[in-house]
Each structure stands twice: as structure tokens, then as C-alpha cells.
Amino acid sequence: QSVLTQPPSVSGTPGQRVTISCSGSKSNIGSNIVNWYQQLPGAAPKLLIFINNQRPSGVPDRFSGSKSGTSASLAISGLQSEDEADYYCAAWDDRLKVGLFGGGTKLTVL
Amino acid sequence: EVQLVESGGGVVQPGGSLRLSCAASGFTFSDYWMSWVRQAPGKGLEWVANLKQDLSEKYYLDSVKGRFTISRDNAKKSLYLQMNSLRAEDTAVYYCARGLDYSNYFDSWGQGTQVTVSS
Numbered sequence: 665q666s667v668l669t670q671p672p673s674v675s676g677t678p679g680q681r682v683t684i685s686c687s688g689s690k691s692n693i694g695s696n697i698v699n700w701y702q703q704l705p706g707a708a709p710k711l712l713i714f715i716n717n718q719r720p721s722g723v724p725d726r727f728s729g730s731k732s733g734t735s736a737s738l739a740i741s742g743l744q745s746e747d748e749a750d751y752y753c754a755a756w757d758d759r760l761k762v763g764l765f766g767g768g769t770k771l772t773v774l
Numbered sequence: 775e776v777q778l779v780e781s782g783g784g785v786v787q788p789g790g791s792l793r794l795s796c797a798a799s800g801f802t803f804s805d806y807w808m809s810w811v812r813q814a815p816g817k818g819l820e821w822v823a824n825l826k827q828d829l830s831e832k833y834y835l836d837s838v839k840g841r842f843t844i845s846r847d848n849a850k851k852s853l854y855l856q857m858n859s860l861r862a863e864d865t866a867v868y869y870c871a872r873g874l875d876y877s878n879y880f881d882s883w884g885q886g887t888q889v890t891v892s893s
Contacts (some may be wrong), residue, residue, distance in 0.1 A: 666818070696877055697877060699877075699878055699879050699880075703819075704893070707871060708883040708884065708885050708886055709811075709819060709880075709883055710883070711866075711879075711880060711882075713867050713880070714874075714879055714881070720881065723854060744776070750818075752818060752819050754819075754821075754878035754879075754880075755877065755878060756838065756876060756877035756878055760836075761833050762820065762823030762833060762834075762835055763809070763811075763823065763833075763877070763878040764822065764878065765811075765818060765819040765820060765878065766818070767818050768818035768819065769850070
């Protein structure tokens, strides 16, 4: 059971907007930046959002991140079939002195 | 182009050892924190360890403390993970990742190397 809690799955139809939540605590999300990773089937993870809400070059602006208190969320608008992947939130934990990943959320595009 | 290439994975018996390597190219290796992240079959990502540029700070996942050692050779642009006393639960794909700091902020990843612990 992960310290950072994500829903196991979300789904949506093409063009829809979906959000993925990530819940933590004061010692991790509450004190540090949150990053999000996308992992396509059979591929290595890829940085999707960094420092809570920044997009690396090449990531479409359909992807956005936010953080409030001890929770964060990833929003994907204008859903496309190629967005079907696993999504992970990540943060450092100051109390445990370890890196944390959420359990991952599988996005299905119906 | 930033490249991270892992090697050294394989099949090992419980209690055995393996040494993973990660060869970096396309960037100034000594400017970055480096980390190992693993993914067990059908499971999510799990951070394993990280190491600061100057080797002054390193951190480990509790379940690998005392068994795994992260190290680096900046002159050779290489990151290593010495894994001893391996257990079945260490079976995973191990990724090398470049970090901007100590946190889970990885802007580049390798393709991974498979480690299987089985008798």
C-alpha cells in the first residue's frame, strides 16, 4: 500500500477531461514538489509534469498539474487514444527520507 | 541527446549478488543526482536509492538498506547498484534515472534491465 494514494483506474471517452488525484501527507506532498510520470505500455516512464504544474518541452498543454496542501492532481483534457497509459505521482518524504511514488493510475480511453 | 543505458541484469538465486551499471552520455554526468527505480512484474514504480553528484549524500529504500549499495564514477559517467542477499521480492525491472535534486524529479530514464531472483 503506497504512502501516496492514487485511484487504481480512471476512464473517459475521446475529447473528455479526466483528473487523477494523489493524496499524501505533510511530510511528503505537504513539504515538497510533486512530479507526474506517464508510462506507456512496455516503455520506460517519462516525466510529464514537474514542480507541481510545469510541463517539460514537448508535453502538450492538454496535461496540467496542481497541488494544494497534501494533495495533488493531474488533469488531462481533450482525451486522446494515445493517452492510454499508467500515470504516477511522485514526491520526496522529509520524515522517511525516501522517494515515494503513488500506486499508479491506469487510464483507459473508451 | 541524453542517454542512460543499464546493464548487468540477469537471473540469480536467492541470496546471490548482482551489480547493475548505468552508462550515461549526452550530458555532464557530474552535475546531476542519480537514482535507481524499480518495477516488479505487473506492479507500480518503486524508488530504490539515490546519490548526490559529489557522493556526499545517499538515501535508500528501507527494504534494501544494508543489502544494496549505490555508487558512481563521475570520470566514467557511470552509476552502479551493488545488490547482495537478493530476495524473490527484488525481482523487477531496474531503471536508472537522472535527477535534478534529491527528490523524485527525474527528467531522463534508461530503458531498464531485468533482474530475476529465483531458484
